[in-house]
Amino acid sequence: MESLAALFMLAVASNVDNTGVGLVYGIRNKRIPYGALWAVTIIGGIASGVAAEGSIWLKQWLPPFLESGIAGGILIAIGIRSWNFSSIRSLYYQALLEKEWWFLSVALSLNNIGLGLTGGLLGFHPVIFGLSIGLTSGIALWIGSRIGEKLGKTAWQQWINPLSSLLLIGMGIYQFLGW
Numbered sequence: 001m002e003s004l005a006a007l008f009m010l011a012v013a014s015n016v017d018n019t020g021v022g023l024v025y026g027i028r029n030k031r032i033p034y035g036a037l038w039a040v041t042i043i044g045g046i047a048s049g050v051a052a053e054g055s056i057w058l059k060q061w062l063p064p065f066l067e068s069g070i071a072g073g074i075l076i077a078i079g080i081r082s083w084n085f086s087s088i089r090s091l092y093y094q095a096l097l098e099k100e101w102w103f104l105s106v107a108l109s110l111n112n113i114g115l116g117l118t119g120g121l122l123g124f125h126p127v128i129f130g131l132s133i134g135l136t137s138g139i140a141l142w143i144g145s146r147i148g149e150k151l152g153k154t155a156w157q158q159w160i161n162p163l164s165s166l167l168l169i170g171m172g173i174y175q176f177l178g179w
Helices: 002-014 016-027 034-059 064-099 101-121 126-151 155-177
Strands: none
Touching (some): 064 101
């Protein structure tokens, strides 16, 4: 049960930026094509699963005490990167979606590669990890666009990405320290 909760927290925290992209798009009353949602889901899932498989392969050469430290370090790095570039990334993803949704799905899945490495080091099965991260990625983008359509621009929107970044950093510190 604890591993399912950790998987859920990782999936949600790592894909909150997808919700932010969807929010911005929904605020502008632009629909994200279903092809884009499926592409984000599939490419994000494959990227996470392959990265998890790669880190499981890498795990055979790492001493056990380094595994959780590396996994925690990756989570901290993703959280800090998310914190620093959250507003720039939203504008970048908007431009990508307006040009071609295929590029958006590749750009959003890059975050899932680091998460996949973490998932493999933490011992998650690559297929289950890839499916859960991929589905959460597409669902977060879809939910964000629907909420954006309903709510419009509000003051709480500016806090979404920093909160997810703090959650990732906190989970990384927890994992790094091995509690």
